[in-house]
Amino acid sequence: MVKVNDNYLKLPGSYLFSTVGRKQREYQAAHPEKSVIRLSIGDVTQPLAPVIIDTLHKAVDEMGNAETFKGYAPDLGYEFLRKAISDNDFKARGCAIEADEIFVSDGAKCDCGNIQEIFSLDNRIAVCDPVYPVYVDSNVMAGRAGDYNTITETFSNVIYMPCTEANGFAPEIPSETPDMIYLCFPNNPTGATITKARLQEWVDYANKVGAVILYDAAYEAYISEDNIPHSIYECEGAKTCAIELRSFSKNAGFTGVRLGYTVIPKELKVGEVSLHSLWARRHGTKYNGAPYIIQKAGEAVYSEEGKKQLKAQVAYYMNNAHYIFDNLKAAGYQVSGGVNAPYIWLKTPGNMTSWEFFDYLLENANVVGTPGSGFGPSGEHYFRLTAFGSYENTVEAIRRIKAL
């Protein structure tokens, strides 16, 4: 008789944002007269920039013409986009990443979840705690995480690296040696960043112990401070130990459009095996390429007009971030993040648990945020608010929170 993959049964509860969404819907159904403001899931709200829309229209027209029609895209991505990425995101920052080291995909979530497939199940993973839940969950599904302890809310085979107020929400090198190290900076959910010198320590460590760093830079566009690296390849030696994951969701508003990419340098080898070749093989077998229309829109992100328009969009969200940060701080909340990231990480008042504060805010301010504990045990007693709402909703949500 058929058996299921019972690793899935080890996953605790449903995906964090499904639970947040369900609670919001239940509250709204019970109180249809209330206007609930969502500052929970990190989803953008501003429309696509004009240059993106123009490019999409043109690409659609190309698909309606026999001479310019495109079928299957190359499974690793169109050359025009891979070159634009290589030139703008890497070479312009002094990182020697070539176009053929870039794998275009339909977003970073799939890549964050799938990348673990090219590694042995014997590997131990290390993750920041708290962090984007996909890294742990995808390793649970694969059978690499061990068993779940309902008391500590941790998996037995995962090395958790607490990111707390005491260490400025930046992880320390763990005492046990991991094989795969997930780092995410600017961090979701804390909004914390890491200096280039600190990231260099991670790169040196990974090269020393033979670990691979899986570096998620989905929020790179929000970095405003000078000493914060935009790419791990700004660090010396990163090409022999790091994979970088990027998204067009947050810098260009592509959450519904879907585009991302993964960088695997050709120098990155485990023994004699090239991880680039393994991922290329995996892509070739399981992925048929991001749509031409969307890749054209991705190319427009790097045009002069695109850069100008998207800078303004990022500034719009960061204005919200500063508004949330400054006002909650003035109201006596303990807040961090919001400087190089569109997330504000706040300590729950009165020692409420993260979910208690979630319910309290939903019921009394009709504002939805995300409980910090959903991102890992060290997120308990914290709460995440996003700056991705409209300015008007952000101002109204903060007014309601301050009035509590």
Ligand SMILES: Cc1ncc(COP(=O)(O)O)c(C=O)c1O
């Ligand atoms: C840290 C991090 N990585 C990846 C993603 C997923 O990005 P995408 O929309 O490209 O799938 C998110 C989305 O919220 C994220 O927070």
